[in-house]
Amino acid sequence: MQKAPRMARALAGALAAAALAGSAIQASADPVEGVDLVVNNEITLTTRAPAPAHLDGALPEVMSGWLFREDATRAMQMDDFDNPAMVFADMGRDLWGTTDGAEGKSCASCHGNIEEMRGVRAHMPRISPAGDDLWSMENFVNNCRTTRMGAEAWGWDSNEMMNMTAALSLQSRGLPVDVAIDGPAAPWWEKGREIYYTRFGQLELACSNCHQDHFGDMIRADHLSQGQINGFPVYRLKTAGLVSIHNRFKGCVRDTRAETFKPGSAEFRALELYVASRGQGLSVEGVSVRP
Amino acid sequence: MRRIATLCAPAAVSAAAITTALTILAPPVLAETAPAAIAWQDGAIAAPLTDSPGDAGRGAELMATRPLGNCVACHEIAALPAASFQGNIGPALEGAATRYSEAQLRGIIVNAKNTFDGSMMPAFYKTDGFIRPGDAYTGKAAPADLPPILDAQQVEDVLAFLMTMK
Numbered sequence: 001m002q003k004a005p006r007m008a009r010a011l012a013g014a015l016a017a018a019a020l021a022g023s024a025i026q027a028s029a030d031p032v033e034g035v036d037l038v039v040n041n042e043i044t045l046t047t048r049a050p051a052p053a054h055l056d057g058a059l060p061e062v063m064s065g066w067l068f069r070e071d072a073t074r075a076m077q078m079d080d081f082d083n084p085a086m087v088f089a090d091m092g093r094d095l096w097g098t099t100d101g102a103e104g105k106s107c108a109s110c111h112g113n114i115e116e117m118r119g120v121r122a123h124m125p126r127i128s129p130a131g132d133d134l135w136s137m138e139n140f141v142n143n144c145r146t147t148r149m150g151a152e153a154w155g156w157d158s159n160e161m162m163n164m165t166a167a168l169s170l171q172s173r174g175l176p177v178d179v180a181i182d183g184p185a186a187p188w189w190e191k192g193r194e195i196y197y198t199r200f201g202q203l204e205l206a207c208s209n210c211h212q213d214h215f216g217d218m219i220r221a222d223h224l225s226q227g228q229i230n231g232f233p234v235y236r237l238k239t240a241g242l243v244s245i246h247n248r249f250k251g252c253v254r255d256t257r258a259e260t261f262k263p264g265s266a267e268f269r270a271l272e273l274y275v276a277s278r279g280q281g282l283s284v285e286g287v288s289v290r291p
Numbered sequence: 292m293r294r295i296a297t298l299c300a301p302a303a304v305s306a307a308a309i310t311t312a313l314t315i316l317a318p319p320v321l322a323e324t325a326p327a328a329i330a331w332q333d334g335a336i337a338a339p340l341t342d343s344p345g346d347a348g349r350g351a352e353l354m355a356t357r358p359l360g361n362c363v364a365c366h367e368i369a370a371l372p373a374a375s376f377q378g379n380i381g382p383a384l385e386g387a388a389t390r391y392s393e394a395q396l397r398g399i400i401v402n403a404k405n406t407f408d409g410s411m412m413p414a415f416y417k418t419d420g421f422i423r424p425g426d427a428y429t430g431k432a433a434p435a436d437l438p439p440i441l442d443a444q445q446v447e448d449v450l451a452f453l454m455t456m457k
Contacts, residue, residue, distance in 0.1 A: 058419075202424050202433070202440060203413040213411070214380055221362040221376035255432035257440075259423045 003138040031073075031225075037080055037285075049233025049281030051128035056179065058212055061227065064232075064282050068215070068225040069290065073237070076289045085166060085287035088159075088242050092167025103153025107144065114171060121172035121284050125186045125273050134188040134269045136245070137165050146151035156263040162242040164285045166233050173286035177230050178198050179276045192274025195267060207275075210252075226281040227252070229272065231272025240291060243250060245272055309405060323443035326401075327368050334406035335394040340416070340443035344449030353441065353449050357429060360415065360449055370456060379410060389455045396453050400446050415441040415449075 037045040047064035066074055076082045095107075096107045096114045106219070107195030111117065125136040128143075142153040154161040168265055181189040199206045210219065218224070234244045246263035250272060252261040261267040311341045330338060337411035339345075341442035353360040363371065399406050402414035402421065416439045424433035441449065 118334055156351045198422060200421075200423050202420065205411065205413070206353055209411045218376075218378045219380055220361075220378050226332065250430065254425065254428060256425075257427060258421075258430075259432040260425070260430040 008267055016023045023209050029150060029220065031174075035067075035074070037064070037066055037074075037283075038080065039082055039173070045283035045285055046176065046281065047283070049176075051266050052280040053285060054280075055278060058208075059278070062279055062282055063215070063226050063230065063289065064279075064285065065225040065228050065231055066285065066288060068223050071100055073289055073291055077285070082239075083235070083287065083289060085233075085242060085289060086235075087285055088163045088235070089166040089170050091159075091166070093162035095164055096167060099248050101145065101149035103148065103150040110144075110148070114167060116170050118171045119123050119175060121169045122175045122178050123180065125269055125276065126180060130158060130217050132181065132183060134266075134273060136187065136264075136269050136272055137245075138264065140204075141165070141168075157244050159242075162244055165244065166242055169284060170286035172284040175278050176281050177276055177284060179280070181273065181277050185273065188261065188270045188273050191267075192270035192272070196274055200253055201256030203256045203258075205256040207252065207271075212269050226278070228282060230279045230282040231285040231290075234288045234290045242287075243290075245275075293395065310445030326416050326439060329401065329416075331398065331405060332394070335392065335398040336393040336401060337397075338408060339447055340397070340401075340448055343444065343447070344444065345444075345447035345449070345454075347448070347451040347455050349445075350448035353445055354452060362449070365412065368456075384453070384456055388454045389457050393450065397446065397450050400441070400449055400453075413440065415439065416443070416446050 007158050009061075035048050039045065043065075045064075047067055049062050051168070053063055055062075063073045066077060076084070080086050093114055099106045109112070121137065122139075124140075125134050127133070128135045133139075138154075138156055138161055141161065146152040146153050153165070179185075196207045207227060210224055215226045217222050229245050229248075232245045232248070234248075235241070244263065246265075246268045249252070249268050250260045250263060313455040320446075324338070329336055335433075337409055339400060351371055354368065355371055357364070362368065362384070363374045363377045365378045366389075367377045367383040368374065368381070369384075371377075391399065395406065401416040403410045403412035404414060411417050418437055418439050421433075421437075422435055425431060
């Protein structure tokens, strides 16, 4: 990226977030240029997209976290045989066909092949069927389990849930993130935006301080991305397992020396909608690989 | 524009401070100024927070240690080559003591937002006014008597090291 757009970005960002003054403008360790994310030599994913109008110029363009990772990590995501997350997505696919609960049903009993779920992830989170709540993918899954299968709800960050959301996300691989932020979703989106710009914790840092004002810069050993969620759940090499969207949020809030919100909380669902909307137009990456 | 005018002539690090670094005995507990009792002048703090002079050696260590100063998370500090992975969120700290007076640097460490409006730099000697403060990096709520990230002596120690950066 050249100097000029970065400058414009930093200025626009400062204006968009009136509560925050702009920060030092620096250009180094920027995202990689001139590379395409093509999976299995077959599926080209969109890793850069024009910033959506609702961002009011807060970002010059939206970028997948993939662009900020090192060569070896990026390569792992380009071939399903090398992508360590695929094992978990396979386990999720197995669960899809596994009977569970008092009704003696599996997900497949009603939904058919898991491929039928193509498109679902791209619109998550969205307003619940009753119209009075905002649901993440996890809520939809648990709703089917408890009300339709007579099975117990899975924990938000349980292996079953993460494997299932991985398998479901994979079905939407390549489709653009497209969440509704108007109508009944509007108040949730506003709430999420407020959280995004709030400087939490003893370090008094907002999501925007790191992921809007300083993406491309280094914070200690970490190369800051825009904090997008189009690749989730992601496989983290550090913990050798999947990480959910809310668990990632929790880690980021904790690192500001703040009291976190709980995975599944209304706050994190609102934040998920807002962050998803910041990545509007990026491809759902199914399951990404991170350090 | 937010950068304040640079005042100069910082005091040299005293030989005594360096000697303290080699002392194995902990310094005696001395009077210190609480965060709320600080006398500010335009983002600067003239009076030391403790009676005991800052120790540059300890300061250097604090600046590279994560739960403490961890200044290298955001700043390049060439004088601390052992601290691997230095960030570039803020400016490199080379020559900080030529750009700011001791009083200004003390103010920047205590609460940089009084110098740089809305700064991303955390306030290291502040105990209230936070939104959902946590108990260090546990993710749990902070105790009622949340301690500052650095105590008064540690602020003076970090300052002593910054004053060597000419």
